[in-house]
Amino acid sequence: MRTTSLPTLACLAILACSGSGSEQSKDDQAAGAADQAPPAKPEAAAQPEAAAQPDAATDKRAKARAKITAADETELKSRRSDMLAALNEGRKLVKDGQLEQGIAKYQELLAIDPHYGPALGELGWAEFKAGKLDDAHAHTLRALSVATDEQKRGMLLYNLGRIAEQRGQTDAAIEHYRSSLQARPNETVSARLTSLVPDAVAAPDAAAAPTPTGGSGLGVIASGLADIDAACQAAARDSLCGVADSCELTATPAGDDSWGTINSSDFGMLACWNPVVKTPAGWLVFETALIGQHGSEVDQDVDAIASRVVENGAGEFLLIEYSEHIYERAWDNVDLDDADAEFPPEDMADSEGVIICRRDGDAARCTPTITLKYSFTGSDGKRGSYKADLFLHGDTIVMSNVTRSGRFPDRSRGWYLLDVGEHSFEQLAARVGD
Numbered sequence: 277m278r279t280t281s282l283p284t285l286a287c288l289a290i291l292a293c294s295g296s297g298s299e300q301s302k303d304d305q306a307a308g309a310a311d312q313a314p315p316a317k318p319e320a321a322a323q324p325e326a327a328a329q330p331d332a333a334t335d336k337r338a339k340a341r342a343k344i345t346a347a348d349e350t351e352l353k354s355r356r357s358d359m360l361a362a363l364n365e366g367r368k369l370v371k372d373g374q375l376e377q378g379i380a381k382y383q384e385l386l387a388i389d390p391h392y393g394p395a396l397g398e399l400g401w402a403e404f405k406a407g408k409l410d411d412a413h414a415h416t417l418r419a420l421s422v423a424t425d426e427q428k429r430g431m432l433l434y435n436l437g438r439i440a441e442q443r444g445q446t447d448a449a450i451e452h453y454r455s456s457l458q459a460r461p462n463e464t465v466s467a468r469l470t471s472l473v474p475d476a477v478a479a480p481d482a483a484a485a486p487t488p489t490g491g492s493g494l495g496v497i498a499s500g501l502a503d504i505d506a507a508c509q510a511a512a513r514d515s516l517c518g519v520a521d522s523c524e525l526t527a528t529p530a531g532d533d534s535w536g537t538i539n540s541s542d543f544g545m546l547a548c549w550n551p552v553v554k555t556p557a558g559w560l561v562f563e564t565a566l567i568g569q570h571g572s573e574v575d576q577d578v579d580a581i582a583s584r585v586v587e588n589g590a591g592e593f594l595l596i597e598y599s600e601h602i603y604e605r606a607w608d609n610v611d612l613d614d615a616d617a618e619f620p621p622e623d624m625a626d627s628e629g630v631i632i633c634r635r636d637g638d639a640a641r642c643t644p645t646i647t648l649k650y651s652f653t654g655s656d657g658k659r660g661s662y663k664a665d666l667f668l669h670g671d672t673i674v675m676s677n678v679t680r681s682g683r684f685p686d687r688s689r690g691w692y693l694l695d696v697g698e699h700s701f702e703q704l705a706a707r708v709g710d
Contacts, residue, residue: 333579337601337626340575344603344622347572352605352619355572359385360612363395370398375406390546390569391576393422393608397432404439413439414518421516422608430460437468446472492692493705494551494565494631494642500558504538507552507561511540516564517548525552527581527596535594535633535640536583537565545570549578551596551631557638565631565645566598576602590671590701596631598645621656629692630666632673632701641705644692646673652684660684662693671701 347355366381382399385392400416403409416439420432437452453469456462498510508523520540527549528536534554538561541547547568553560568577583596605620628649633642652660660682667674678696 333599336577336579340577340601340603341624343575344573344605344624349619353615355388356607356610356612356619359388359392359607362388363612366395366398366402370402370405375402378402379406379408386571387545388571389573389605389607390571391422391574391604391606391608393419393428396422397428397435400432400439401435404435404442409439409443410513411518413514414516418516426459430456430462430465433459434462434465434468437465441472492644493707494562494644495707496560496640497550497563498559498561501561502558504552504559507538507550507559508540510561511538511548511550511564514563515540515548515550516567517542517546520546520548527583529583529585529594532585535635537581537596541568547578549581551594551633551642553594553633553635553640553642555635555638555640560640562633562642565596565642566600573607574602574604576600576604586668588668588670591634591636593668593701594633594635595668596633597628598630599626599628601626621654621658623652623654625650625652627651632668632705634671634701634705641702643673643701643704646692646694646704650693652682658683664694664696668701673699673701673704675699 362381362385366378366385369375369378369381379399379402382395382402385395386399389395396415396419400412400414400419403412403415413436416432416435420429420436423429423432433452433456437449437456440446440449440452450469450472453465453472456465457469497514498507501507501510504523504525508520511517511523512519517540520542523538523540525533526537526539528534535552537549538552539547539549548564549566550564551562553562566578566581570576577600579599579601581596581598583594586593586595601624603622603624605622607620610620611617626649627647629645629647631642631645633640646666647662648664648666650660650662652658660680662678662680664678665676667676673694675694675696675698678694680693
């Protein structure tokens with residue numbers, strides 16, 4: 277899966293769980309006592325009710341599966357040909373300085389496979405050259421979320437640095453350049469960094485620089501905002517979706533619209549969910565936690581999402597519970613020029629999980645998406661599964677009954693799979709370097 281975790285795509289999905297308030301319900305207590313004995317009495321349990329998914333969500337998944345599995349060999353050959361033509365034409369147009377026409381060609385390819393990394397990265401660079409910085413940032417982030425090769429990651433991080441510089445975000449540019457050098461020492465990147473920080477580490481030594489420590493919590497992309505409209509504008513600048521056609525506050529707990537997620541979408545082709553929290557100092561917007569993308573070769577979506585509030589001795593927590601699916605053929609590793617290359621397998625993955633946020637005065641923190649249930653099936657025979665129970669005891673996240681089997685695709689890095697035991701909320705919600 278793709279997440280921006282980056283991006284951390286990571287990844288990205290959702291399921292409903294009803295009820296909110298300052299006290300745990302008897303039903304929650306009963307669920308917390310079932311099948312295990314946590315180290316202390318848990319205040320709350322997070323267990324998405326996957327078995328009771330709404331008919332609409334089940335029907336959505338069935339239609340998505342049918343769409344991905346329906347194509348025959350003739351249709352797949354046609355799609356491969358269309359992707360190759362769009363990619364080559366886009367590259368030529370951009371090289372010739374016809375940026376708008378080139379951008380349109382890359383978008384044609386992404387309408388087939390919105391996860392295709394090369395087109396995402398090249399589109400982001402073309403948009404940077406065209407001055408479309410918000411879209412350039414979003415597409416480059418999405419390219420980074422699916423890139424596994426360190427050379428490619430280094431290039432994309434450099435591109436993010438150039439975008440940040442153009443936006444006047446010097447600190448962000450410096451961070452991107454340093455990350456780029458850690459991924460791949462490069463004289464051009466080193467020179468760019470040195471122009472901003474004269475005593476910066478030179479490229480040959482950058483790979484040996486210490487790796488920042490910390491958790492993988494969702495980063496705050498904006499704070500101190502007056503209202504949801506301002507939060508939506510911030511998401512347009514720095515989310516995985518870029519400028520969207522609609523944006524609204526959703527997945528709020530019953531009777532409390534001071535936190536939840538904002539859902540921005542683009543004509544049903546692309547959607548992002550960013551957690552948001554209101555504090556006395558204004559609204560905070562977190563980076564994209566969940567994403568939906570639709571193309572001929574990809575159907576990724578959040579099937580259900582809701583949230584509830586839990587209060588205990590450690591503070592006030594929001595549990596955003598979700599279910600999602602991603603069904604696709606991943607063309608990234610296919611040589612489009614090779615007419616005899618095998619078509620990529622059909623990969624089917626369903627998952628459920630939770631994002632936990634805590635509000636503390638003018639600040640707030642959120643964990644990454646914590647997976648509670650995951651199943652993967654590939655048409656090439658690969659299978660994988662994961663299941664766990666989660667309890668919130670104070671500020672400790674207790675994982676129990678963890679089982680996993682089979683193999684996981686590379687994209688499983690977009691799902692945060694915890695081992696059995698106790699995990700500190702502060703550590704999980706911390707950012708790298710905190």
